[in-house]
Amino acid sequence: MALDYEVPQDKRLLYWLGDKLIDYRHxxxxxxxxxxxVFAYWxxxxxxxxxxxxxxxxxHPYVKIHNxxxxxxxxxxxxxIMIQVKEGSIFTVETLNKIWKMTExxxxxxxxxxxxxxxxxxxxxxxLKVAAGGTMRAQxxxxxxxxxxxxxxxxxxxxxxxxxxxxLLVSLDDKAALIRANFIEGRLDYQRIFTEVNENVVDPFKxxxxxxxxxxxxxxxxxxxxxxxxxxxxxxxTYCIEWVLRWMYFHDWRGALRPxxxxxxxxxxxxxxxxxxxxxxxxxxxxMPFLITARAVSHAIQMHDRYYEEFEKSGWHKRRAIVAAFxxxxxxxxxxxxxxxxxxxxxxLVPVVMLQKLAITASxxxxxxxxxxxxxxxIVYYYLKPPEPELVVMRxxxxxxxxxxRFVGVLLTSTGKTITVAAWIVATLIALYFxxxxxxxxxxxxxxxxxxxxxxxxxxxxxxxxxxGVEPLIVVDEGYxxxxxxxxxxxxSMEKLQRYLERDQSIGYSLSLADIxxxxxxxxHELEPKWGVIPDDWVSVGGLFFIYFxxxxxxxxxxxxxxxxxxxxxxxxxxxxxxxxxxxIIKETKEFISNSEINELGVTLxxxxxxxxxxxxxxxxxxxxxxxxxxxxxxxxxxxxPFKAGDHIVKVGKLDVKNEQEFRTALMERADNSTLLDxxxxxxxxxxxxxxxxxxxxxxxxAGGLIGxxxxxxxxxxxxxxxxxxxxxxxxxxxxxxTYRSFxxxxxxLAPLALSNVMVNAYMAANHIGVNIHTLPLVTVGLGFxxxxxxxxxxxTIEEIRVRGDLEDSVREALETSGKAVTFTAVTMVISxxxxxxxxxxxxxxxxxxxxxxxxxxxxxxxTLTPVLIVLFRPRFIMKEANRAPAMTSMxxxxxxx
Amino acid sequence: xxxxxxxxxxxxxxxxxxxxxxxxxxxxPWRHKKWERKAASGDxxxxxxxxxxxxxxxxxE
Numbered sequence: 001m002a003l004d005y006e007v008p009q010d011k012r013l014l015y016w017l018g019d020k021l022i023d024y025r026h027x028x029x030x031x032x033x034x035x036x037x038v039f040a041y042w043x044x045x046x047x048x049x050x051x052x053x054x055x056x057x058x059x060h061p062y063v064k065i066h067n068x069x070x071x072x073x074x075x076x077x078x079x080x081i082m083i084q085v086k087e088g089s090i091f092t093v094e095t096l097n098k099i100w101k102m103t104e105x106x107x108x109x110x111x112x113x114x115x116x117x118x119x120x121x122x123x124x125x126x127x128l129k130v131a132a133g134g135t136m137r138a139q140x141x142x143x144x145x146x147x148x149x150x151x152x153x154x155x156x157x158x159x160x161x162x163x164x165x166x167x168l169l170v171s172l173d174d175k176a177a178l179i180r181a182n183f184i185e186g187r188l189d190y191q192r193i194f195t196e197v198n199e200n201v202v203d204p205f206k207x208x209x210x211x212x213x214x215x216x217x218x219x220x221x222x223x224x225x226x227x228x229x230x231x232x233x234x235x236x237x238t239y240c241i242e243w244v245l246r247w248m249y250f251h252d253w254r255g256a257l258r259p260x261x262x263x264x265x266x267x268x269x270x271x272x273x274x275x276x277x278x279x280x281x282x283x284x285x286x287x288m289p290f291l292i293t294a295r296a297v298s299h300a301i302q303m304h305d306r307y308y309e310e311f312e313k314s315g316w317h318k319r320r321a322i323v324a325a326f327x328x329x330x331x332x333x334x335x336x337x338x339x340x341x342x343x344x345x346x347x348x349l350v351p352v353v354m355l356q357k358l359a360i361t362a363s364x365x366x367x368x369x370x371x372x373x374x375x376x377x378x379i380v381y382y383y384l385k386p387p388e389p390e391l392v393v394m395r396x397x398x399x400x401x402x403x404x405x406r407f408v409g410v411l412l413t414s415t416g417k418t419i420t421v422a423a424w425i426v427a428t429l430i431a432l433y434f435x436x437x438x439x440x441x442x443x444x445x446x447x448x449x450x451x452x453x454x455x456x457x458x459x460x461x462x463x464x465x466x467x468x469g470v471e472p473l474i475v476v477d478e479g480y481x482x483x484x485x486x487x488x489x490x491x492x493s494m495e496k497l498q499r500y501l502e503r504d505q506s507i508g509y510s511l512s513l514a515d516i517x518x519x520x521x522x523x524x525h526e527l528e529p530k531w532g533v534i535p536d537d538w539v540s541v542g543g544l545f546f547i548y549f550x551x552x553x554x555x556x557x558x559x560x561x562x563x564x565x566x567x568x569x570x571x572x573x574x575x576x577x578x579x580x581x582x583x584x585i586i587k588e589t590k591e592f593i594s595n596s597e598i599n600e601l602g603v604t605l606x607x608x609x610x611x612x613x614x615x616x617x618x619x620x621x622x623x624x625x626x627x628x629x630x631x632x633x634x635x636x637x638x639x640x641x642p643f644k645a646g647d648h649i650v651k652v653g654k655l656d657v658k659n660e661q662e663f664r665t666a667l668m669e670r671a672d673n674s675t676l677l678d679x680x681x682x683x684x685x686x687x688x689x690x691x692x693x694x695x696x697x698x699x700x701x702x703a704g705g706l707i708g709x710x711x712x713x714x715x716x717x718x719x720x721x722x723x724x725x726x727x728x729x730x731x732x733x734x735x736x737x738x739t740y741r742s743f744x745x746x747x748x749x750l751a752p753l754a755l756s757n758v759m760v761n762a763y764m765a766a767n768h769i770g771v772n773i774h775t776l777p778l779v780t781v782g783l784g785f786x787x788x789x790x791x792x793x794x795x796x797t798i799e800e801i802r803v804r805g806d807l808e809d810s811v812r813e814a815l816e817t818s819g820k821a822v823t824f825t826a827v828t829m830v831i832s833x834x835x836x837x838x839x840x841x842x843x844x845x846x847x848x849x850x851x852x853x854x855x856x857x858x859x860x861x862x863x864t865l866t867p868v869l870i871v872l873f874r875p876r877f878i879m880k881e882a883n884r885a886p887a888m889t890s891m892x893x894x895x896x897x898x
Numbered sequence: 899x900x901x902x903x904x905x906x907x908x909x910x911x912x913x914x915x916x917x918x919x920x921x922x923x924x925x926x927p928w929r930h931k932k933w934e935r936k937a938a939s940g941d942x943x944x945x946x947x948x949x950x951x952x953x954x955x956x957x958x959e
Contacts, residue, residue, distance in 0.1 A: 232901035236910060243914060253917055260914075315955075318956070318957060389951040390930065390952070393947050394947060397943075
């Protein structure tokens with residue numbers, strides 16, 4: 001049947017489009033179904049994969065250093081296995097042989113870096129042995145399995161005398177030993193590593209007296225994958241409950257089916273697209289697809305509700321009802337989808353590949369809802385049998401509708417309006433109080449991905465308690481030239497950095513080349529403590545290194561120092577990875593590096609005067625002499641130096657420096673990249689350029705290991721969080737501007753959303769949920785989704801005021817009709833999202849709860865604050881539509897004229 | 899029982915068919931009779947609505 005009845009003139013095109021979709025239903029259905037089938041096929045090819053590199057901001061300087069040295073000095077993917085005995089010590093034949101076999105087993109696990117295994121039973125862990133004739137050699141602690149108690153006692157003696165083993169790989173009470181292995185990032189298969197560690201290293205060695213604990217990032221993700229199957233249980237439960245709720249709400253199974261079709265088609269398109277662009281599903285991001293599908297279902301519920309309403313209004317005319325529902329909801333639905341899709345895209349700002357991929361796929365998935373919800377919607381309705389009039393009539397006057405009517409009646413009284421505004425003000429103030437504690441990074445020492453009593457966190461805590469710290473921060477000491485690490489100054493700098501940072505409460509212990517040289521020097525001098533120092537000349541240092549490393553292949557020594565002795569590292573084992581602790585440790589490290597460099601330049605600086613970096617005094621060391629145009633460290637006093645007391649340093653390299661922060665940053669940046677340091681100095685009112693040869697042989701560079709990479713991710717989040725929030729709101733505001741052609745519309749819709757945002761952040765702060773690369777995308781998606789509810793209410797108010805003329809009357813009608821569907825949608829979404837709380841993955845459970853809270857607050861805002869603000873302030877973009885019912889027009893005469 | 903992809907699909911499909919069956923053959927007839935009883939018991943509003951709904955001519959086009 002053609003469009004031969006009157007339709008509102010301003011929506012004539014939309015009515016025509018809806019009508020044409022029904023006319024061409026067969027070809028449209030076939031095309032959509034074929035495309036969906038292809039996407040579905042691709043979707044089923046997807047696997048759960050987490051790419052560690054994708055979680056890192058690859059352009060961040062810390063990550064560049066991490067990538068450069070993780071293959072030799074150790075990366076962020078360490079597994080720590082602690083074997084602990086309840087009675088006695090580990091130095092028995094039985095336990096030492098278990099350690100031997102566990103180390104062998106770990107060496108066989110897929111992806112392990114064979115040269116980066118630390119265990120008293122591994123060839124790379126050595127001690128110095130004095131052999132016949134006074135020669136010394138570094139020999140593995142265990143060369144073979146132990147056979148007698150005497151051999152076990154001998155190993156205990158070796159361990160107790162080795163500074164690089166006792167307390168680090170064997171606990172000080174002799175009850176536990178640590179086996180640590182680093183995994184090659186390109187070969188991280190978390191599921192396989194999890195299984196192989198269980199089969200080869202853990203299960204065969206547990207008994208009544210022996211406990212085995214396993215922690216570390218690959219293990220953590222292994223558990224996450226292990227629990228990922230929970231998602232099926234949650235999806236099945238959610239599906240069944242949602243079906244029942246929709247069935248009860250619509251009084252018809254078709255009401256349950258139709259939103260399912262929308263959700264499924266969008267899901268196939270989304271999943272297929274993820275596969276098409278070469279991505280995979282991350283088990284920690286499974287809440288996201290669920291949430292997007294829930295939004296698709298939500299839009300479909302709105303449409304289905306409107307279809308019922310239009311069915312009665314149109315005199316039980318199915319086709320007219322379908323077309324009217326499509327045309328009348330086209331604008332709010334499309335605005336909602338567009339806002340969600342573009343809102344998510346702001347995540348692209350964060351230079352973390354995983355987040356950027358997620359932004360693109362989520363945005364596409366949301367846009368796919370336009371196909372399933374808008375293009376296919378009239379067609380599906382047309383194929384389905386219309387609802388029975390009895391059902392529509394009775395449902396419209398049912399209990400749920402009566403509750404809504406009663407609530408709206410109370411809300412729009414003077415008291416109701418006052419209470420609403422007052423309640424929102426109070427709630428916002430309380431939220432603002434709590435939101436101050438929101439942290440970037442992880443706020444607890446346990447992994448927030450799993451529950452505190454999960455096997456992983458129990459193991460993690462047991463190892464931390466026994467060994468003080470297991471999460472590595474690698475500070476690389478990069479030499480300018482080969483043999484730089486034989487420079488006693490470089491080794492002293494490492495030692496000073498260790499002593500400086502070890503004062504921090506979050507550092508458990510540290511290890512560097514300086515520790516090795518001191519230990520070797522001590523052994524070389526018959527273990528006399530006074531020789532446990534760094535020699536003060538290159539020749540002695542080189543000799544000691546030769547003694548220690550001469551029996552080891554370069555692949556083994558490379559974990560301490562590069563084969564040409566250019567670069568080494570200081571590794572700090574931290575007690576936790578709390579965001580605030582990481583920030584503090586990194587800040588302290590930078591302070592140390594900068595202070596050392598200033599000190600080695602032989603000056604003290606005065607930063608007290610605003611806008612000036614003044615040279616306070618010149619130290620007697622080092623002695624400077626001119627070498628061509630540059631100053632270099634010399635041996636004979638020339639009586640001159642590149643700096644004089646009273647100089648003002650105005651430029652380092654190409655960067656202007658006006659304060660302490662700028663100077664320190666510029667100096668570190670310059671020193672990182674060049675051995676020549678250019679300064680512009682003002683002396684006696686004249687500016688002069690001076691070039692100084694760096695008086696150090698190597699520079700410390702941040703930072704590798706888990707702590708280094710987390711620091712990089714946290715810094716990127718801090719840098720982009722505010723901008724992302726601003727752009728998210730700005731994008732939504734612009735879409736509101738175009739949708740309603742009003743500058744005020746965005747304010748009315750975004751104000752409740754901003755307040756919801758504050759409240760959700762306050763909830764996160766109060767419940768110790770930090771903003772990290774996992775929580776950020778979900779929080780951003782929630783931001784966009786919150787606006788959908790308001791859109792339906794405002795659009796319906798405008799629609800009603802054109803006919804009714806009275807604002808309050810129109811708002812009431814909007815709340816009683818669209819508001820009813822919004823209420824139902826919100827309730828079902830909150831209920832279904834809450835089921836994520838049953839997940840063994842704490843992250844998914846907390847995100848589910850967080851999103852449920854977010855949707856609940858956004859819903860309450862759209863049903864209370866938005867309408868009350870509209871009634872109180874009578875915005876022009878709504879009032880100008882009063883009594884401007886669109887003229888009716890028919891398409892039929894035009895067709896006849898043609 | 900640990901749920902995987904295919905047994906999850908089987909459960910949700912089975913559940914959906916169960917709901918359709920319950921709706922068509924049990925709940926709808928029961929609801930219909932309930933309204934009729936309500937109208938017969940002298941509820942004027944229910945009687946009016948039922949009459950209105952029954953007099954409706956549905957255009958399935």
